[in-house]
Amino acid sequence: MTGGREPLRRFLLPFGRVGWAGVGAAIVSAGLRVAVVPLFVGPVFDGVVAQGRLDALPGVLATTGAAVAAMSVALLAQDAWLARAGASLAASWRTRLYDGLLKREPGQLPGTSGGLAGRIVTDLREVETYHQYGIGTLAAESAAIVGILGVLLWRAPLPTLALMALGVPSALLLGALGRRLRGQADRAQAGSEAVVAHLQEGLRQHAVVRAFDAEPFMLRRFASANEATRRAASRRGLLSALQVPATQIAVFAALAGLVALLAGRAAAGSMSVGGVLEYLTLVALLATPAQLLPRGYALARQAEAAGRRLVALADRVPGDDAPDRPALGDDAPGLDAPDPDTPGLDAPDRQAPGDMGGDESLVLDDVWARHQDGPWILRGASARLPARGLVALVGDSGAGKSTLLAVLLGFMPAARGSLELAGVPLRSRPDAIGWVPQSLDLMRGSVRDNLTLGRSASDDEIWTALRAVALDQAVNDLPAGLDHPLTEDGAGLSGGQRQRLAIARALLRRPAALLLDEPTANLDGASEEALVRTLRREARHRLVLAVAHRTALADAADLVLRLHDGRLDRVQAATADDATNAGRAT
Numbered sequence: 001m002t003g004g005r006e007p008l009r010r011f012l013l014p015f016g017r018v019g020w021a022g023v024g025a026a027i028v029s030a031g032l033r034v035a036v037v038p039l040f041v042g043p044v045f046d047g048v049v050a051q052g053r054l055d056a057l058p059g060v061l062a063t064t065g066a067a068v069a070a071m072s073v074a075l076l077a078q079d080a081w082l083a084r085a086g087a088s089l090a091a092s093w094r095t096r097l098y099d100g101l102l103k104r105e106p107g108q109l110p111g112t113s114g115g116l117a118g119r120i121v122t123d124l125r126e127v128e129t130y131h132q133y134g135i136g137t138l139a140a141e142s143a144a145i146v147g148i149l150g151v152l153l154w155r156a157p158l159p160t161l162a163l164m165a166l167g168v169p170s171a172l173l174l175g176a177l178g179r180r181l182r183g184q185a186d187r188a189q190a191g192s193e194a195v196v197a198h199l200q201e202g203l204r205q206h207a208v209v210r211a212f213d214a215e216p217f218m219l220r221r222f223a224s225a226n227e228a229t230r231r232a233a234s235r236r237g238l239l240s241a242l243q244v245p246a247t248q249i250a251v252f253a254a255l256a257g258l259v260a261l262l263a264g265r266a267a268a269g270s271m272s273v274g275g276v277l278e279y280l281t282l283v284a285l286l287a288t289p290a291q292l293l294p295r296g297y298a299l300a301r302q303a304e305a306a307g308r309r310l311v312a313l314a315d316r317v318p319g320d321d322a323p324d325r326p327a328l329g330d331d332a333p334g335l336d337a338p339d340p341d342t343p344g345l346d347a348p349d350r351q352a353p354g355d356m357g358g359d360e361s362l363v364l365d366d367v368w369a370r371h372q373d374g375p376w377i378l379r380g381a382s383a384r385l386p387a388r389g390l391v392a393l394v395g396d397s398g399a400g401k402s403t404l405l406a407v408l409l410g411f412m413p414a415a416r417g418s419l420e421l422a423g424v425p426l427r428s429r430p431d432a433i434g435w436v437p438q439s440l441d442l443m444r445g446s447v448r449d450n451l452t453l454g455r456s457a458s459d460d461e462i463w464t465a466l467r468a469v470a471l472d473q474a475v476n477d478l479p480a481g482l483d484h485p486l487t488e489d490g491a492g493l494s495g496g497q498r499q500r501l502a503i504a505r506a507l508l509r510r511p512a513a514l515l516l517d518e519p520t521a522n523l524d525g526a527s528e529e530a531l532v533r534t535l536r537r538e539a540r541h542r543l544v545l546a547v548a549h550r551t552a553l554a555d556a557a558d559l560v561l562r563l564h565d566g567r568l569d570r571v572q573a574a575t576a577d578d579a580t581n582a583g584r585a586t
Contacts, residue, residue, distance in 0.1 A: 018081050019082060022082035022136060025081060026082075027139055034151065036064055036071070044057070083131075094120060098120070112201075180239050191233075194228075240295075365382050367382070368381075368414060371403075385559070388539060390546070392557035393563060400566060405547065435514075444487060447482050496531070517546075528550065
């Protein structure tokens with residue numbers, strides 16, 4: 001999607017046929033509101049009162065009453081249709097933005113999760129409010145002004161032209177205030193986004209905050225963003241409030257001059273009393289648009305600011321154009337061919353200790369990768385891994401173990417090199433990889449939902465996966481079994497249970513390779529031992545590649561790889577402890 005005025009107009013124009021129908025109803029309602037005055041005031045004063053024709057009164061009342069009833073129906077249709085259109089527009093953009101953000105590479109979101117959520121919800125609320133109340137107001141009151149001025153020009157052209165000239169300062173003042181209001185709306189939303197991010201961070205880290213008595217620290221961090229948001233919102237409210245009285249003062253000044261002019265025409269006999277009253281009633285009717293148009297204009301300016309932010313966010317979501325792959329640069333030596341003297345897994349004629357033989361499952365060939373324009377993290381990493389077996393990945397802190405997993409998962413592009421699974425490019429087989437992240441975050445919802453994540457899976461398949469990780473009995477003991485609801489982050493389950501649930505979720509994909517990022521980092525000795533046994537069992541059926549910072553997992557592995565200086569080397573079984581000790585927890 002590209003930015004510019006065209007996408008922004010989608011937020012400011014009526015949405016869909018229902019929205020345009022609502023605008024049509026608003027114009028009809030305004031036209032009937034204006035028509036009531038010449039249908040009622042002139043006939044009553046010049047016909048019924050001045051001429052004493054009381055028999056004409058029922059007809060005048062009937063005609064006027066029909067116009068009022070039709071106006072009410074049109075007003076109802078206006079509000080209902082525009083509210084529906086605004087809700088539909090907001091819903092469609094929530095889905096569009098959420099879908100685009102979910103498709104971004106992990107770690108590449110254009111802001112914090114809380115800030116982005118707050119921005120989407122708040123900005124779309126501004127847009128929806130404008131569609132529900134602002135568009136109808138602008139359409140109806142603009143139509144009312146045009147209708148009133150048309151009738152006034154027909155009745156008395158010269159005074160009406162004078163009135164229009166006197167209304168120019170009001171329009172100029174309204175425009176100036178609107179520009180200031182738009183700027184304050186941008187600042188208020190930026191502050192609101194920061195406030196949401198602070199709130200989410202503090203509530204998410206609630207246990208840490210309480211354990212370290214960090215409430216004052218968190219409140220101090222929150223205070224500046226909160227105060228900045230308060231100031232911006234207050235200024236926005238002031239500017240919005242100023243538009244009505246400022247416009248009213250300018251309109252009253254114009255009316256004062258007009259009344260003096262009309263009084264002189266009535267005294268000269270060029271206008272009847274009924275005509276003067278009708279004219280003044282129509283002019284007085286202009287007070288309603290004078291009050292409501294600034295409010296509609298303010299809603300439009302706030303919606304424009306919100307729409308601009310949403311368009312900018314949508315432009316940062318990957319779409320038609322894929323991101324450029326990073327250039328290798330001059331600091332990538334020896335790229336034309338692998339160095340035959342480099343020890344490690346890129347030498348096919350070497351039989352490394354612990355190699356189980358059999359068909360190759362996962363092949364990395366001369367893989368280079370880095371974050372943006374930073375230093376190279378993977379520098380020609382190569383490996384040939386078996387179709388089945390437990391492989392432990394060790395290395396110093398910051399060596400790039402998590403980066404290697406990100407490349408295998410497709411979260412991060414490789415600048416050079418190839419990755420294949422059973423002879424097929426890995427990127428063409430995303431479902432063949434199962435992943436267990438280091439974070440044990442679970443989603444709100446049932447155990448079943450956390451396992452399937454919307455994929456189709458029978459109960460037998462789910463229970464098979466739970467048995468594979470020795471979690472079937474624990475889930476069966478829950479009050480609702482698979483349908484037992486979990487709160488945020490799986491509260492109520494132990495760390496070991498959350499870890500095994502995450503593994504079962506990955507196994508439901510029936511992956512050819514299972515990747516785990518520090519699976520034993522947060523487990524006690526008994527839970528670690530149970531998890532290692534589980535991984536050993538699964539390694540009989542598929543490749544299990546696990547980042548290991550503790551010796552138990554490396555000791556149980558069929559093969560230990562060490563990531564050093566951006567390359568992968570085998571580690572002799574006797575030195576596995578040394579390798580894991582060197583690469584303890586990051």
